[in-house]
Amino acid sequence: MNLEDQLSALGDVSAPPTLRPSTLLAAGVADGYFPLDTPVGQLFVAYNA
Amino acid sequence: MDAAGFEALVLEHQDGLYRFALRLTNCPHEAEDVAQEAFVRAWRWGAGGRAYPTYLRPWLYRITANVARNRVRRKQHPSAPLDGGSELRAGGAGPEALAASAETRCELAVCVASLPLRYREAVVLRHVEDLSYDEIASALGRPVGTVKSDVHRGLALLRAAISKEEYV
Numbered sequence: 391m392n393l394e395d396q397l398s399a400l401g402d403v404s405a406p407p408t409l410r411p412s413t414l415l416a417a418g419v420a421d422g423y424f425p426l427d428t429p430v431g432q433l434f435v436a437y438n439a
Numbered sequence: 440m441d442a443a444g445f446e447a448l449v450l451e452h453q454d455g456l457y458r459f460a461l462r463l464t465n466c467p468h469e470a471e472d473v474a475q476e477a478f479v480r481a482w483r484w485g486a487g488g489r490a491y492p493t494y495l496r497p498w499l500y501r502i503t504a505n506v507a508r509n510r511v512r513r514k515q516h517p518s519a520p521l522d523g524g525s526e527l528r529a530g531g532a533g534p535e536a537l538a539a540s541a542e543t544r545c546e547l548a549v550c551v552a553s554l555p556l557r558y559r560e561a562v563v564l565r566h567v568e569d570l571s572y573d574e575i576a577s578a579l580g581r582p583v584g585t586v587k588s589d590v591h592r593g594l595a596l597l598r599a600a601i602s603k604e605e606y607v
Binding site: 396397419420 | 442445446449450453454456457458461462467471474475476478479482483547548551562563566567568569594597598601
């Protein structure tokens with residue numbers, strides 16, 4: 391395999407699954423949630439960047 | 440561009456921008472941060488009412504390169520330049536450690552990461568991301584002739600480094 395082909399093989403990498411949601415959250419176009427234990431049970435609190 | 444359009448843009452380009460950032464920073468966590476920041480900058484550009492460039496792909500790579508350059512320079516990543524007869528090293532690994540991983544893709548990635556940033560950007564965009572010379576020129580803000588020269592020089596440095604490692 392020549393060098394150019396070996397370099398092309400370096401392209402066999404995908405973005406981590408966390409990139410899309412973290413990007414959307416950072417851009418402020420998606421909400422994030424975190425669980426919060428309360429007297430009436432667990433609530434999910436939404437937040438936005 | 441609305442939120443749905445932005446999400447579609449992220450889905451379409453996230454692998455490419457992440458790979459490019461990974462080869463520039465040689466660090467997965469840093470690459471994810473760089474790609475994220477590049478997307479957010481792109482979103483803010485459009486959110487400011489400005490039109491997106493016709494050639495979106497090279498523009499996104501350009502943003503990514505700018506973000507990565509700032510981080511690489513700020514953090515002084517351990518990448519020794521390959522030109523000028525300098526020794527190849529990555530992260531303090533000695534010749535023995537590098538020789539042990541010869542002929543692996545990992546070694547090639549280390550060699551790529553050790554290229555001077557100027558050549559690394561050009562080689563990765565041409566031979567990893569498969570951009571045309573025109574697209575690379577647009578992405579890096581350099582004339583096409585300069586880009587061809589940078590790719591040629593980068594490949595020569597890589598060949599020299601690999602050849603050197605094979606004889607260690």
